[in-house]
Amino acid sequence: MLMPRILTALVLLVLAGLALFVADESWWPYIVLGVVALAAWEWPNLYGMRAEMLKISYSLVVVSCVWSLWQLNLASWLYGLVFIQLLAIGFGVWRYQRAQGQVYLYQNIYVAMALGAIFISALGLALIELRLAYSVWVLLYAMALVWIMDSGAYFAGRQWGKRKLAVYVSPGKSWEGVWGGLALVALFALSVILSGGLDYLSAGQDLNIIAFVGWSLVVAFISVGGDLFESLLKRQSGIKDSSRLLPGHGGVLDRVDSLLIALPLFWVGWVWLLA
Amino acid sequence: MTNQSNQFLSDENVHLPKHIGIIMDGNGRWAKKRFLPRYVGHQKGRNAVRKIIEAAMNRGVHALTLFAFSTENWRRPADEVSKLMAMFLKALQKEVDTLHKHNVRVRVIGNKQGFSEDIQAYIDRAEKLTQHNTALHLNIAANYGGRADIVTAVQNWQQAHPDLSIDALTPDALHPFLSLADLPEPDLLIRTGGEQRISNFMIWQMAYAEFYFTATLWPDFDEAELDLALASFAQRQRRFGQTGEQVAQC
Numbered sequence: 265m266l267m268p269r270i271l272t273a274l275v276l277l278v279l280a281g282l283a284l285f286v287a288d289e290s291w292w293p294y295i296v297l298g299v300v301a302l303a304a305w306e307w308p309n310l311y312g313m314r315a316e317m318l319k320i321s322y323s324l325v326v327v328s329c330v331w332s333l334w335q336l337n338l339a340s341w342l343y344g345l346v347f348i349q350l351l352a353i354g355f356g357v358w359r360y361q362r363a364q365g366q367v368y369l370y371q372n373i374y375v376a377m378a379l380g381a382i383f384i385s386a387l388g389l390a391l392i393e394l395r396l397a398y399s400v401w402v403l404l405y406a407m408a409l410v411w412i413m414d415s416g417a418y419f420a421g422r423q424w425g426k427r428k429l430a431v432y433v434s435p436g437k438s439w440e441g442v443w444g445g446l447a448l449v450a451l452f453a454l455s456v457i458l459s460g461g462l463d464y465l466s467a468g469q470d471l472n473i474i475a476f477v478g479w480s481l482v483v484a485f486i487s488v489g490g491d492l493f494e495s496l497l498k499r500q501s502g503i504k505d506s507s508r509l510l511p512g513h514g515g516v517l518d519r520v521d522s523l524l525i526a527l528p529l530f531w532v533g534w535v536w537l538l539a
Numbered sequence: 540m541t542n543q544s545n546q547f548l549s550d551e552n553v554h555l556p557k558h559i560g561i562i563m564d565g566n567g568r569w570a571k572k573r574f575l576p577r578y579v580g581h582q583k584g585r586n587a588v589r590k591i592i593e594a595a596m597n598r599g600v601h602a603l604t605l606f607a608f609s610t611e612n613w614r615r616p617a618d619e620v621s622k623l624m625a626m627f628l629k630a631l632q633k634e635v636d637t638l639h640k641h642n643v644r645v646r647v648i649g650n651k652q653g654f655s656e657d658i659q660a661y662i663d664r665a666e667k668l669t670q671h672n673t674a675l676h677l678n679i680a681a682n683y684g685g686r687a688d689i690v691t692a693v694q695n696w697q698q699a700h701p702d703l704s705i706d707a708l709t710p711d712a713l714h715p716f717l718s719l720a721d722l723p724e725p726d727l728l729i730r731t732g733g734e735q736r737i738s739n740f741m742i743w744q745m746a747y748a749e750f751y752f753t754a755t756l757w758p759d760f761d762e763a764e765l766d767l768a769l770a771s772f773a774q775r776q777r778r779f780g781q782t783g784e785q786v787a788q789c
Contacts, residue, residue, distance in 0.1 A: 337583055337758055340573035397582050467625055470618075539576030 269512030276510070276519075284400050293334055293392050300388040301327050302516040306506040307380035309515070310497040311371070326381050330388035339393050339531075345386040346528045352379055353489040353525060357430055360496055365432035368500055383493075383524045390527035398534070401464045405456065406483070406530040410522045412452050413445040413484040414491075420444020429488075434495045442488060449484040453477045469538055479533040487526035494521035554773040556727035558602040558676075559595065560748065562740055563588070565732030565756030572756075578622040583758035585630060592677060594762040596641065598769065602676035602722045606740045610650070610684040624658065627681065631661035635668065642674035648718040649683030676722055683718075685742035692716035692743075717743055724748070727772045729765075731757045749775050 283295045304326035308319050333341055356369050370376055394403040421441025429437040456462060457473055465471075494517060498504065505514030513519060563584060570580030588605065595603045607627070613620060638645055645665045654662070695716045696708060714720055724744045728737070733754040737745065751768045753760075778786050 337586075339579075339583075340575050343574065396586075397579070467629065469622065469625060535576060535579055539578065 266512075272510050272512050284395075284404070289396065292395055296388050296391045297327050297330060299391070299516065299520075300330050300384055302509065303384050303387070303520060304380065306509070306515045306517045307377075307384065309503065309506050310380075310494070310501060310517070311373075311376050312501040312503070322377065322380070326384050326388075329381055329385045330392075333385060333389050334392050339389060339397075342386060342389055342393070342528050342531055345382050345389075346525070346532055348382055349386060349525050349528065350486070350489075352382075353486075353493045356496055357433055357489065357492050360433055361430055363432075365499070369496070371500075386528040387520060387524050390531045393531055394527065394534070399464070399467065401461075402534065403527075405465055406527055406534075407523065408452065409449055409480055409484045409530070410487045410526045412448050413487055414522060415445075416448030417441035417445030417488070420447075430492055433492050433499065437488070437492070442485070445488075446481055446484060449480055450477060453480040466538060471537055475537055479530075479537060483526050483530045483533065486529055487522040490525035491522045494518070494524070555599060555769065556725075556749075556772055557600070557723040558604065558725045558727075559600055560604045560606070560725035560728045560741055560745065561591070562606045562728070562730040562732075562738060563757040563760075564730060564734055566758060568732065569756040569758045577619055578626075580758060581623060581626055585626065587758050587760050589634070590761055591765060592638070592643070592675070594765050596643070596675045598765075600675065602678065602719075602725075604648075604678040604680060604719065604725060604741065606680045606683065606738075608649075608681045608683070609739060610653075610682055610687065611739070613653075613682075624655065628655075628658050628661060631658065631665055635661075635665040638665075638677065639669050639672065642672045643669060644672040644674075644676050645669045646676070646678045646719070647681055648678055648688075649681045650687065651682070653682040676719075678719055678722075680740065683740070685737075685739045688718050688741070689713075689743050719744065726777070727751060727768065729753070729768050731755050731760050731764075747777070747779055749777065 283292070287295065301323045305319050305323040307326075308314070308322055313319070332338070352370070359369060360367060370379055391403070394406060417437070418441065421436070421438045421444065424440040424444070425438030427439045428435065429439055429442060453476065456465070457476070462471060462473075462476070494506070498506070506517035507515030509515050510519065566580035566584040567577045568580070569583065570577050592603065608623060612623075615623075635645060645668075647662045647666065651659050651662055692713050693708070693716075696713055697705070699716070700707070718741070724746070725741060725748045728740075728745055728748045729751045730736075731753055733752070733756075735750075735752045737750075749772055751771050753764065753768070755764050776783060776786060
């Protein structure tokens, strides 16, 4: 199991490197649309829907959503999308915990499909906007926040984990893990500032350092919610992975679950941090 | 009649403007309407510039002059000015090679001394790199004012003809000393964002330009909007002071 996992990770790393640093910037939106297509194709799996025609049509619908939002200059829709995401995550996790897992949430097919379109469109649009309106470095910084949060939480949780975060949604997660992750994120944000990396991100513009660290922490914290949200949907359908596209890793959605809310949210803050 | 305008009348492509000037207005309002900071509007405006350059090339326009930043724009809040400058520099760094690849000649008109040394260096580089390109003449009016353009032209004329009295100065004599004298004069001026004034943009060169105003804010101005402007231009009869009958005979 470990070998395919590492191989897949290597292949993904090379592909990401090509997409971010070799391919011309003008290709980026189409690469993102490709990722969006795969993620949207997997979304019905979270509800146990496996009809291929349905999945493909749904994927096309979501791709055209992202395409239109991008072409029609509708980046400001991210405000609304993020708002709905936060509500859906907050309510979902809270309700599921209250009911001790004895409840089925977001099962109405229209709600389910709308949620997928909103979450995946928001991610796609944020991926495009963060890179094209700012830079590769801003995008990578936002993604690094999530990965660092993930890893910090994993190790801190294993070491000190006691108080469960949301035991019915994701029994492995603990508050101690969250604090550990946030501590590591704070360290990362500070090291970016101290190493002068901030200039790369802000392209020389003034940036409030306290707001920068603060927002990084907020995004990292909320990113756990994205993770929990996908876990919740998978748990309800009794599946472990969103698909088997990535040997050893599960599906595309499993890879980007924390990014679903984190990148759009980061965008909202970043726009104003630089203002 | 000067040779300049006869050249226009005899051209068979009279329905397509040879030289379009654009006052790109409305970025700030575009952003404000969406609860976004103003600089995001300028970013989106840059995307619109890309689109319009491509569209102008595809339609066979010879020259495109964009009013990016006027001498009066320095009066905006310092913060917005510095963001605009950063964006201008970034555009020079990132876009010029692509433009060169597409055989676009890039020039900047206006008082370049107003800009930072960084920006001046990149302007120089862009102009030198693309000086032999022919597909499209792309001119960026930055720190530009039309009155200053005329005054500078007079001064340069005087320097070139130190022995001549000012009485010898005629419009035709001044012409070669104005910005972009080697290009046909703008025959279509587009202004987005709803305002209907020329704002000191190439006031001499626009003497015979057709004006097209649209309420569309600049970030939303796309190929379809450009086609509307071109269609409007194509319907107009350009007479250059002659009667309609005279024009029809040409």
